[in-house]
Amino acid sequence: MMRWLRLALPCLCLLAVCSMALAQSPEGWDRYLDKYRGPYRGEVIDAETKAPLAGAVFVALWRRDRVYPFHIVTENYAVRETVADPEGRFLLEARDVEERAPRRTHRPEFLIFVPGYGSFPRFQRLPTGFLGGVFEGAGTTVELPRHQGREERRKNLDSIHPYSISDTPFKDIPQLMRRVNEESIAVGLSSYPPPENR
Amino acid sequence: MIYYAILVACLLVLPVAAIAYEIPTHERITETSGDRSVAGQVLTGSLGLSDGLRTSVGGQRLLDWLTQGSRREDDPVRFLNHFHNPLASDWSQAGLLTSVGQSSILWGQNVSQGFPSWSWRDVRQLYFDALTRPTRADRDRGLGRTFEGLGRQVHLIQDAASPAHTRNDPHVLYNYEWLVDEVQRREPSTFEGWLTGSPDVPGAPDSGWRSLDSNSLAPVATARLIDADRYQGGNPLVTMEPLIGLAEYTNANFFSEDRIFTENDTNVQKRFPYPNRASATEQDFDVQVGTATVKRRYFVKTGDGATGYRLATVGLLRDYHQRFNLDWTRFRESPALDEAVYRDYAARLVPRAVTYSTTLLDYFFRGQVIAFGNDVSMGFQNLGEEAMDGTFALYYDDASEVRRPVLGATWARALAPGEFVEGLQLSAPTSPPAQDPGKYLLVFRGAMGSEADAVVGKQVMIESVIFPRLIKRKDGTPFRGYVVQAIDVGSGQVLSSGLTDDDGKARLSWKPGRTALFIPSVNFFPMFWAGGATFSSGIEGARVVQVSDLDPQRQVTIAIPVISAEWPERIEACTERPLFAHAPNGFFRQSVPVGDGLFDFISITYGVNLITFIRGDNGQELPLCGGEGSTACVDPAAGFVAEDVNRVGQIVGQLVRDMRSNHYRQLTDTDGRPIGQPICLNEYEEVEVVPVTVAERLI
Numbered sequence: 098m099m100r101w102l103r104l105a106l107p108c109l110c111l112l113a114v115c116s117m118a119l120a121q122s123p124e125g126w127d128r129y130l131d132k133y134r135g136p137y138r139g140e141v142i143d144a145e146t147k148a149p150l151a152g153a154v155f156v157a158l159w160r161r162d163r164v165y166p167f168h169i170v171t172e173n174y175a176v177r178e179t180v181a182d183p184e185g186r187f188l189l190e191a192r193d194v195e196e197r198a199p200r201r202t203h204r205p206e207f208l209i210f211v212p213g214y215g216s217f218p219r220f221q222r223l224p225t226g227f228l229g230g231v232f233e234g235a236g237t238t239v240e241l242p243r244h245q246g247r248e249e250r251r252k253n254l255d256s257i258h259p260y261s262i263s264d265t266p267f268k269d270i271p272q273l274m275r276r277v278n279e280e281s282i283a284v285g286l287s288s289y290p291p292p293e294n295r
Numbered sequence: 296m297i298y299y300a301i302l303v304a305c306l307l308v309l310p311v312a313a314i315a316y317e318i319p320t321h322e323r324i325t326e327t328s329g330d331r332s333v334a335g336q337v338l339t340g341s342l343g344l345s346d347g348l349r350t351s352v353g354g355q356r357l358l359d360w361l362t363q364g365s366r367r368e369d370d371p372v373r374f375l376n377h378f379h380n381p382l383a384s385d386w387s388q389a390g391l392l393t394s395v396g397q398s399s400i401l402w403g404q405n406v407s408q409g410f411p412s413w414s415w416r417d418v419r420q421l422y423f424d425a426l427t428r429p430t431r432a433d434r435d436r437g438l439g440r441t442f443e444g445l446g447r448q449v450h451l452i453q454d455a456a457s458p459a460h461t462r463n464d465p466h467v468l469y470n471y472e473w474l475v476d477e478v479q480r481r482e483p484s485t486f487e488g489w490l491t492g493s494p495d496v497p498g499a500p501d502s503g504w505r506s507l508d509s510n511s512l513a514p515v516a517t518a519r520l521i522d523a524d525r526y527q528g529g530n531p532l533v534t535m536e537p538l539i540g541l542a543e544y545t546n547a548n549f550f551s552e553d554r555i556f557t558e559n560d561t562n563v564q565k566r567f568p569y570p571n572r573a574s575a576t577e578q579d580f581d582v583q584v585g586t587a588t589v590k591r592r593y594f595v596k597t598g599d600g601a602t603g604y605r606l607a608t609v610g611l612l613r614d615y616h617q618r619f620n621l622d623w624t625r626f627r628e629s630p631a632l633d634e635a636v637y638r639d640y641a642a643r644l645v646p647r648a649v650t651y652s653t654t655l656l657d658y659f660f661r662g663q664v665i666a667f668g669n670d671v672s673m674g675f676q677n678l679g680e681e682a683m684d685g686t687f688a689l690y691y692d693d694a695s696e697v698r699r700p701v702l703g704a705t706w707a708r709a710l711a712p713g714e715f716v717e718g719l720q721l722s723a724p725t726s727p728p729a730q731d732p733g734k735y736l737l738v739f740r741g742a743m744g745s746e747a748d749a750v751v752g753k754q755v756m757i758e759s760v761i762f763p764r765l766i767k768r769k770d771g772t773p774f775r776g777y778v779v780q781a782i783d784v785g786s787g788q789v790l791s792s793g794l795t796d797d798d799g800k801a802r803l804s805w806k807p808g809r810t811a812l813f814i815p816s817v818n819f820f821p822m823f824w825a826g827g828a829t830f831s832s833g834i835e836g837a838r839v840v841q842v843s844d845l846d847p848q849r850q851v852t853i854a855i856p857v858i859s860a861e862w863p864e865r866i867e868a869c870t871e872r873p874l875f876a877h878a879p880n881g882f883f884r885q886s887v888p889v890g891d892g893l894f895d896f897i898s899i900t901y902g903v904n905l906i907t908f909i910r911g912d913n914g915q916e917l918p919l920c921g922g923e924g925s926t927a928c929v930d931p932a933a934g935f936v937a938e939d940v941n942r943v944g945q946i947v948g949q950l951v952r953d954m955r956s957n958h959y960r961q962l963t964d965t966d967g968r969p970i971g972q973p974i975c976l977n978e979y980e981e982v983e984v985v986p987v988t989v990a991e992r993l994i
Contacts, residue, residue, distance in 0.1 A: 128473065160319075167391060167465045168374040171318045206319070206480050218483045229481040251349060255330065258359050261322060261366060287351035294354075 127229075130159070130195055130202045137189045138236035141181050141209055143243060144222035149185025150241060154178055154273045156208040157189055158262055162201040174202050176263050178270045189232075207232060210257065210273055212280040214241040215249075219256050250284045259289060267291050316453055316648070317476035318366050324453050324645065325365035325446055327490045328652035329358055334445075337660040342426075342736075343754045352435035360439045364446020365453070368413075376402035377454045380463045381522045381543045382567065386512045389522075391465060392564060399451040399460070400521050404513040411440075415515045418444030418659075419750050426738050426752040431696045445659060448517070449652040455521045455542040456648035458640070459551035463564055470552050474637035475645065485638075489645035499650040501537035505658070505681070509745055516745050517658060520651050531569040531600040541651045548601040549640055555607055555630050574599035575606045582635055594630060604639035607632055662751030666737050667717075669804065670759040671849060674717030675737060677710035683751075684709040685741010691734065693727040701735065723759040723807045725842050732806030733758050758791075758804035761840065761849050763812050765799045768828050768854040769991055773799025780813040781805040782823075784839055789813075800850065811837035817855050819930070822937030828854045832937040856940050860908075860931035861990040862950050865983075869975030870897045870958040875983055877950070879903060879920050879928050886963070893970065896963045904953035908934040908987060911948045921953070931987050939989050946986045955980040 141153040161174040175194045181187040191205075209217035222240040224231055231237040244250045257277060259266035266274050266289070278288035316324065329335075335347035338357070344350040348358040355363070368377075375396030383389035389398035397405060406414045421444055424437030454460040457472060479486040504519040519540060525533050526543035533539060534547040547569045550556075558571040575594035582591045592609040596602050607630040632640075663678035664687070677683045689704035701724055708716055723732065733756050743749035761781075765774040774795050781790040781803040790810060793801035803812075811834055812824040822830035823837035831837055838844070844851045865874040872883060883899040905921035908931040920928035931950060939947050960974040 128477065165371050165374070167395065168369075168371075170369055170371060170374070218480075219487075225484055227482055229477075255326065255349070255358055258322065258326075258362050260355055260359060261362060286346060286349050286356075289351075290354050292354075 128203060129162075129200075130198050130204050133192055133195045134204060134230075134233050135189065135191045135195060137191065137205070137207070137232035139187060139232050140236070140238045141185045141187070141211065142238060142240055143214075144240035145243060147240075149181070149183065150211045150214065151181055151183045151185055152276075153181040153185065153187065153209055153211040153214075153241075154270075154276055155181065155187040155189060156210070156262065156270055156273055157191060157205040158208070159194060159198065159205045160203045161199055162203070164201070169201075171203075173263065174198065176269050178272050180272050204229070208257070208262070208273070209239055209241070210276055210280075211241060212276050212283065213244060213250065215244050215253050216256065217241065220244075220253060247284050250280065251286065254280060254284065254286065265292070316457055316472050317479070318369060320472070320476050320479050321365040321369070321450055321453055322362040323479055323486065323490065324648050324652060325362050325449055326358060328449060328649050328656060329361045331649070331653045332656035333660050334656050341663075341753045353439040355439065357438065357442045360442035361446040361449075364413075364443035364448075365450040366446070367443070368447040368450035373402075373408075376405075377451060378460045378463065379455060379521055379542045381461060381524075381526055381540060381546050382528045386510060386518075386522070392463060398513075399454055400510075400513045400518045403448055403451045404515050404518065413444045413447045415448060415517060416748060418448065419748055422659075422752075423738070423740060423750045426736060426750070427690060427698060427700075429697050429699065431698075434698065445656060448659075449655055452520055452541060452651045452655050453648040455540070456545055456644040456651070457551075458545055458549040458554070458644075461542040461546040462551045462554040462567055464551040464554045471632065471637045471640055474634055475641050478638070478641065486645075489641050490649055492646060499537065500539070500541075500654055503538045504540075505744055507538075514745075514747065517655055520655055528568045531574070534600045541647055544601070544647065545644060547599070548596065549644065550607055550632060552632055555632070569599050570596060570606055571599070577609055580605065580635065582633075591633075591635075593636070601643065604643065605636045607636055662739060662743055662749060664737055664739055664751055664753045666735070666753070666755035666757055667715075668719075668757065670721040670723050670757060672717065673719050673721050673757050674715050675755075676715035677712055679743070679751075680712055681744030682709065682711050683739055683741065683743050683749075685739055685743075685749075687737060687739050689721070689755075689757075690736040690738060691724055691729045692731070693724075694730045695727075696730065697727075698736070699724065699727075704735075721757060721759075723842070725807055728808045729806075732809055733804070759807055761803055761805050761810075761845060761851060762800045763803060763824075764850055764852045765795050765801075765814065765817065766852060766854050768856045771854070773797065774817055774855070775799065777801075777817050778815055779803065780815070782811045782813050782834060782837075784809055784811050784834060784837065787834060805840065807842055808839060810840045812840060812851075812853070813837075814853070814855070818858060818935070818937070818940065819932045820935055820937055820939075822940065824853050825937075825941075828856060828940075830855075830937040830940045836938075856943055856991045858932065858935065858940055858943060858989050859992045860935070861988045862931070862985045867899075867956070867958045867977065867979075869977060870899055870960050872897065872899055872958070874958075874979060875952050875954045875956060876901060877906065877919070877928055877931075877952075879926065886967075889962070892965050894963045894965070894967075896961050896967070898959045898961075900957045902955040903928075904955075905951075906954070907951045909948050909951060910934060911946065919950075935989070942989050943991045944989065946988050948987045950983075950985050950987055952983045952985070954983070 137157055141150040143150060156178045158176045159174045160171050162169045162171055177189055177191050179187050179189045217239050218228055222242050224237055244253055259274060263269040281288045329348055338344040339347045349356050375391055377399045378391040379399045380389045386398050386400055390396045404415050406412055406416050408414060418441055421437050421441040425434050425441050428434045428437055504523055505516045507519045507523055510518055521542045522540040523538060525539055526547055531547040534544045554565055554567055556572060557565045558568045560566040574596055576597045577592055578595045579590045579592050581588050593605040594607045594609060596604055596606040610629040661679060664675055665678055666675040668674050675687055687706050687708055689701040690698050691701055692698050704721055735755050735757055737753045737755045739751040763779050765777060775797055777795045779801040780792045783790050791804040793803050795801045815821040823834055825831040825836055826838035867874045878901055880903055881901055885897045887895045889895045903921040906919045908917045908919055917934035919931060956979045958977045962970045964970055
């Protein structure tokens with residue numbers, strides 16, 4: 098018993114010291130959430146006609162780093178979605194997510210999906226360049242190009258992996274799943290079956 | 296003692312941590328390499344999955360499974376095994392800090408990873424399951440997991456394009472991988488550029504990596520994608536050749552955060568000969584700091600392998616070092632890797648991660664086989680670039696989508712590239728029959744090139760053939776030059792068509808249990824064989840040909856009665872000729888000598904209003920002559936149907952003849968002049984109804 102104790106105590110001390118050391122490590126590039134950064138807002142329009150894209154799904158995904166010996170594993174922490182109004186505007190509060198976020202939670206990643214359009218952040222016409230923080234504050238206008246060809250639309254779907262966003266996408270991002278499935282069927286692909294049908 | 300060892304291990308482990316490419320980065324690289332690989336083509340062209348990587352199995356698309364694999368490979372504690380130091384004395388020593396984890400190469404081929412295990416061999420087994428498991432659900436599961444496994448395999452390749460993973464550097468926090476991830480998320484167009492282009496030429500491995508000597512610790516050739524054992528620590532130029540492992544290229548040309556200019560480090564774990572100070576020259580660059588542009592001095596890689604990019608920043612103490620000739624090892628001037636350096640690195644490493652990942656996927660799906668011929672004599676050919684030595688087997692799906700091996704269709708063969716075998720016999724499965732007769736999956740398992748246990752699948756069509764032989768029922772003589780067709784009873788489509796040869800035989804491809812035989816022209820009317828010597832006019836009455844109908848030579852002999860119509864004729868008493876012949880408007884003349892200069896002359900004229908054949912079973916009428924525009928009479932058999940063949944000797948309808956005739960008989964001299972009064976001069980006009988009987992005839 099004593100021998101185990103002799104081992105366990107130093108290890109526990111090391112763990113504590115290590116955690117403190119990591120906690121004090123510089124966290125570069127404003128990678129992590131330092132405060133509540135929301136609400137996230139913007140407007141989605143057709144890149145050609147400039148018409149608002151009502152019903153566009155705006156998804157925010159927060160990942161977090163979990164520190165393991167020799168490694169940091171990035172895992173999903175939370176996901177939220179909202180749908181653009183008839184003027185193509187969306188607003189996502191997410192205060193609850195960000196204010197309760199554990200340490201090393203990344204600033205969110207965003208996805209905007211409209212059936213028949215190239216999605217954000219891969220295929221949008223605008224904004225381009227550095228996209229960090231574009232939906233913070235006053236937000237931004239996102240111009241999505243209409244995809245005409247079936248192959249182009251299929252390619253767009255290739256970039257969306259619902260189970261990478263959430264282990265339970267039908268529960269967490271139902272609007273996105275509904276539209277992804279609509280688009281899948283429209284371009285001749287199988288839809289994602291709900292869990293009970295998998 | 297063991298407790299102290301564990302304690303030491305904790306000391307080693309706890310204060311440090313490293314990250315590979317971030318999970319989203321892995322996903323993007325994997326998605327891109329999957330898209331570029333032949334995987335989609337193989338799924339479409341070889342396995343009949345028309346949506347390729349977009350095929351859904353188990354609730355996700357195969358591309359999702361692939362990216363999921365690359366994501367999950369970083370699960371605790373698998374990541375400990377994602378390092379490979381190409382300069383280690385032995386691959387067993389090439390893992391993180393020598394022994395904390397296995398070398399990524401060994402890990403990728405370790406069948407004892409845990410449960411489940413995702414080694415190359417395990418993934419091969421999953422693929423074999425995907426091709427051969429009986430139930431659709433199990434096959435789908437196998438296919439999904441195959442792609443998850445491949446995602447895990449390419450993750451290991453991608454980590455070899457991360458300097459820390461090749462330089463034994465468990466660094467944490469601000470590092471290369473973070474920068475790449477940040478760019479991936481916030482500057483997608485920049486990241487897209489990294490994915491699609493490499494400033495290095497060629498950037499993709501030479502295909503010779505497949506044939507390098509294998510290492511007994513990790514015999515599958517994919518090990519050579521990470522470490523070709525060509526860079527030995529003193530020959531960095533070799534890393535610019537296309538035949539090089541990715542870890543070798545990365546190790547020799549890039550720094551990781553805690554392995555910068557460590558060519559003289561006393562710690563052998565940290566000592567890497569290249570890049571070294573002689574590999575770089577110093578140069579100033581404008582860099583953006585906030586809104587200001589400032590000059591920053593960098594080491595630019597100018598030799599010893601890859602060149603033309605920022606290798607590290609020059610440390611702040613650099614000037615003092617030079618001025619006072621300080622000992623590098625005692626007074627570190629602390630060069631560092633900043634964002635600009637990382638961007639230069641990523642522009643070279645990310646595209647290689649993509650091309651090497653693509654190469655691995657292509658390698659997995661490299662096997663190519665085809666099958667040809669028919670079930671009487673079939674064969675298959677190795678169309679790949681490597682020899683195949685193993686088992687070739689055919690499988691088929693029954694109506695319930697249960698996949699079954701074809702009995703007797705397993706062959707052990709060794710085929711050089713391009714080589715084929717032929718003349719193999721195949722018994723088309725009938726119990727249960729195939730869902731899609733003629734469609735098989737040819738599955739190879741065995742050695743292919745240097746890989747001991749490769750798996751290849753190819754959907755093939757192997758037509759089944761039969762030889763219908765048509766003979767006359769009356770005398771057994773063959774029908775030569777007649778058309779016979781095999782008709783799919785499900786779709787009504789013509790499966791094949793053939794002409795009978797001198798022996799009455801035609802060669803047709805067919806689908807056992809789904810084929811009827813159609814004989815369009817032996818009789819006046821088209822007919823389907825209905826079994827024995829019976830026939831039907833519609834496919835619904837046709838015999839569905841079974842294997843049991845065939846003799847050992849795959850021949851089915853069909854005896855066909857050739858039929859014609861018969862009906863009674865009335866003889867006119869005076870001329871002794873038919874009163875109303877089945878003939879169009881016309882005449883009959885006959886002059887027979889009956890004595891010296893004396894002839895018996897007969898002249899008959901026929902006039903037809905209408906002759907009609909009326910079937911007895913359905914009252915269907917067929918005008919035979921006398922109708923508008925008709926010039927000749929048609930045989931009443933033209934109104935027959937195939938079922939009439941089964942009614943030889945029976946009355947099947949009647950002829951209704953509305954006719955006139957004029958019968959004249961006279962003795963004449965040699966010049967045709969009448970002698971005396973006519974013997975008879977009779978005119979007839981009436982509607983006559985006579986029965987029509989089916990008769991068998993010789994032709």
